[in-house]
Amino acid sequence: MATLYRTLSRRRCFHALTSLTRTYYSSPLHQYNKYISNLIRSGRLREARALFDSMKHRNAVTWNSMISGYVHRREIVKARQLFDEMPQRDIVSWNLIVSGYFSCRGSRFIEEGRKLFELMPQRDSVSWNTVISGYAKNGRMDQAMKLFNAMPERNVVSSNAVITGFLLNGNVDLAVGFFKTMPEHDSASLSALISGLVRNGELDMAAGILHEFGGDDKDNLVHAYNTLIAGYGQRGHVEEARRLFDEIPDDRGGGEKDQRRFRRNVVSWNSMMMSYVKVGDIVSARELFDRMVERDTCSWNTLISGYVQISNMDEASKLFREMPSPDVLSWNSIVSGFAQNGNLNLAKYFFEKMPHKNLISWNTMIAGYEKNEDYKGAARLFSQMRLEGEKPDKHTLSSVISVCTGLVDLYLGKQIHQLVTKIVLPDSPINNSLITMYSRCGAIVDACTVFNERKLYKDVITWNAMIGGYASHGLAAEALELFKLMKRLKIHPTYITFISVLNACAHAGLVEEGRIQFKSMVTDYGIEPRVEHFASLVDILGRQGQLKEAMDLINTMPFKPDKAVWGALLSACRVHNNVELAIVAADALIRLEPESSAPYVLLYNMYANLRQWEDAERVRVLMEEKNVKKQAGYSWVD
């Protein structure tokens, strides 16, 4: 007891301890076992182990609970150690250790699990099912089927594992065929088939199956319905979802509480609500929420996320305050809501008040800083995250790469690159942002390296990033060469590709090439030109001194010219000393951005160059009158 006290008191395990002392003398072993399993269930594995180690008498259940704790955490080495130390293993211990090996990724583990399965002194249906589903989940359907056929007594659970396995590997037809030949289905068979079909995008087929076989077992049928409602909802097919929802008898009003009856449950309502939230129909979502008899945390969270989505933070935080027991998801939604709607202070306030943070909480807050262009804040939070021992994942790193881009911080960028290589393959889309980061930081060679490391799969964004990098470095020949290569490989360019291509032409003074590309974009690729493309074209013409053509283009383009368009023209006017057009462009720019000093400064310099001192002075006075402050280093063309 004394050792137990010492080990536990250090681990702030006060509640477990007091109840334990209370029952210590009067309780048999199973009370201890219950404590261990409770600790494991609430994720307190180390405390469970301390208790386990301090126990004088243990039975198989004690050992098995501890092993199951490690198996759940995927700590297979520790589980195996206990398994080996265990004086008398029973069938549950064997099943646990086998399932532990099969739930670890990697063929080495699977082989070891199989070896243990072969060594088992006896097997029950759980042993067989563990190995079958283990193979199925790891894409080894050949082995799964072999064992399934070798099983002495098949049951529904093993068949269900086979269905899941086929569907995990995308074998929709095999799964449906297998389901139809099964001697009996239970509710889980139908649910497994429906959810697998949904995952494979076969929603209408799933609906057909549901209506054909749903009658066979009304027991727990609602699970399958819920899966399909959610499946339709997630794809924005709200009418189909609603039709299914309406097919389930209402759960309100009736007094009888027969769990087995086919009725809506809280998940049905939540899934239907989610479908409305997905399409932005907050009114219908709210209506359902108000009509529900039983709400769980997920119901509140779904509605909160709906209000967050439409940027109604007043209502979202009102619900958050009202809800009975907010969990980490609720907090994350609120933090995300404020961060995405530009209220970083409130986001930070809630982030710091959170009782528990998980990886997503950190990612949400870092992404919030990044979105609001507070790059320093994001970088600070990222280092705090690492200090607190939270491991970044690809979402974290993706935000932080953008942060490096924003800060133009090559030093931090290279560090992040190191981390990225540890967690993703060179073919991951996250490397696209590394290309952009490197080229924005002036390290075009590093950008090129990342680009070339993607050997197996480059998507359009990869190509766009690299072409854009070349273009912004003035390497027009390289940009155009890469663009040619991209087309040869039948990668379909996007409007972003053409912005870079046209920019490259502008830098290199390739007027004719620019015109050709612009035309090709519309006629060969059917891409609607955007205002950015016109800005590039104006830039191209302007740099060549074709100012009148540039002005004509501005007058005839189907958009209201933006600051990039006028900025390009104004720069060109300065280079070619065209004061009249410069005045037009500067005037337009000032109207678009009254607080910007750049047009004034440019005009002033032009007049000064032409030694028209009076006009120059007029511009300076005007600028003072409008109370525009001069800022250094500002340019529109980039």
Place this chain on the structure above:
DNA sequence: GTAGGGTTAG
């Protein structure tokens, strides 16, 4: 204490 199925946050 072990095998198969459902909803919410980056």
